[in-house]
Amino acid sequence: MWAYILRRTLLMIPTIFGVLLLTFALFNLVAKDPARVVAGRNATPEVIEATRAKMGLNKPAFFNPAATTRPVAITSGPLAGTTRDKSTLERVGAFFDSRFFDLARFKFPNSIRSDRPVMEIIREKAPVSLAIQVPAFLISLGAQLAIALFVASRRGSGIDVSVTLLCVASLAVPSLSLYIAFQWLLGAKLQLFPVAGWETGIYAIQYAALPIVCAVFLSLGAGVRFYRTVVLEEVSADYIRTARAKGVSEVDTMLVHVLRNVMIPVVTNTVTALPFLMFGAIISERLFQIPGLGGLLVEAVFNQDHGVVMAVTYITAVFYCLALLLSDICYTLADPRVSLR
């Protein structure tokens, strides 16, 4: 089993490297120079150069041989004005002082709006997003499984057909429409929840309620459909027929036998959904004015905030790779037959 895990980990390295390359190529090679965008249309080359320096973009793209020269000026302290020689280690490090390796080190250009490091902003806003997404995910997972098990055990009945139709219908309507409709219905018309806003601390619950409800309802469609298929495959297995013949009650059959064997795709889905919990709620955070990471991303797109968009894309992709690796490992733990292949 450990050989399998090691193999999967080694196979993940080219993918992460590919993600690094892709992000770098998109944001540093294809994209218009962010300094030009910030400096404006009629900026002179000097102004553009100054903006680049301010944003920390005046490093070379891949390698920095010019920085490996030995003498470096001392700018402060008693020896100011003289030079000292860099150590070999410093020179090797300086060779890799480029935008590519900055990206690899998770060092992004500062946000344009607030001139703060992107990682700091993300660390601040992440708890807000998670406070909504984690409860929503847990509740929706429970609801999806419960409904899927209930519907699968009554296959072909009126309830099954109508639930399936509802799921298909909810997938046909764009999610933005559903969010707006829920916000209007539950917030403005029935006045059950505040329409938008956020407060820190315990008071956040009232503002988090509506986004959580919306997220749960929206995820039901795809989730119930998927888990229903998975459960139906399990239910047609021989051992379920045996259990029923033995006299095990319907509830017990479903919960004890089917659920345990259905756990494998559930775990895979859960682990791969984890990275999206942070950045995924883009629509709802913008509609409900929640100061989380989804809202950060939308604002960054509107403000042409290069560093933030690059950071969000890269971090989520790396997390997603790691999550895939983790789900592979969990798969091995759950089903020992897998690692023997």
Next chain:
Amino acid sequence: MTTISYPDTPAAESNPGAFRLLLSRPLPAISFFLVCGYVLLALLTLIPAFTRAATDPLLQLDLPDGTSITEYAPPSLRNFPSRLLGTDIQNRSVFYRTLYGTRTALTITLFASALSLGIGVVLGVSAGYFGGWLDEFVTWLVATFSAVPDVLLLISLGFILKPIDLGFLGWRDADGSGMPIPELAVIIFALGLTGWVGICRLIRGEVLKLRSFDYVSAAKALGLSEARILFRHVLPNTLHLVIITFTLGAIGYVQAEVFLTFLGLGVSDAPSWGRMIDDAKLELLRGVWWQFASATVAIGVLSLALSLLGDALRDVLDPKTRSRR
């Protein structure tokens, strides 16, 4: 010249009955005609006479005290058909906006599908058929692109492509500034470069399977050129995947347009359903429901029809399910 039928020939190479089989059941048939209806409506908007009708000034609605108001007019049967679904804040007919939105949505779908299917098929076939380092490279590329979440890749591409100006190609405005990429092109590129991954995987799997079939080895033994084998034998047998992916992918493209417009990366000069739903955010609170409802219903019906059609096509065209019948 007599035609030899090889024992392992997948029947997809000639399948005249598939279309009739598709239309034989009520639900797929209705879906098919609905989708055709949408396409016809989109084509209708290209006719000059129709375009003229849509831009005629709407007649003013007169209130008892002599003032007239036309913004946010609710649906009514006056001035058919322009007032059928009401007007929005700029006195534009919601009916005509929905109709022209069809054109935007289907244009985006068509070109984005063409781009993504083009890239996906080319890469998938080369990887599956030629194998070796090409296969390794394409597999790595697919893994990389699928590691970045679709939504984020879409946003990133839209974000990057929007400010680029094509001045370096020599196209400049009168004042010397470069020409930005048209918004429609940005959306199409972003969607196309995001969507090729799925079809590439599918086609590569299918070609790997086809490569082992007897008729391909027979063709090679006969000395047919690689190109001929690819275009006459391998490629036609992957077409069923292309058709199914096109149909089901169209749903994603239509809904992605809504999402991109919400983020400010959509089309701003042409009517689009995404723009209508985006405007509806503020309108609903004032009790104006008609723009939101017509755009949502238009998208919902199209997505439903495409979804049912795609499922039915999968039943009809997939050789696995066909051989069982």
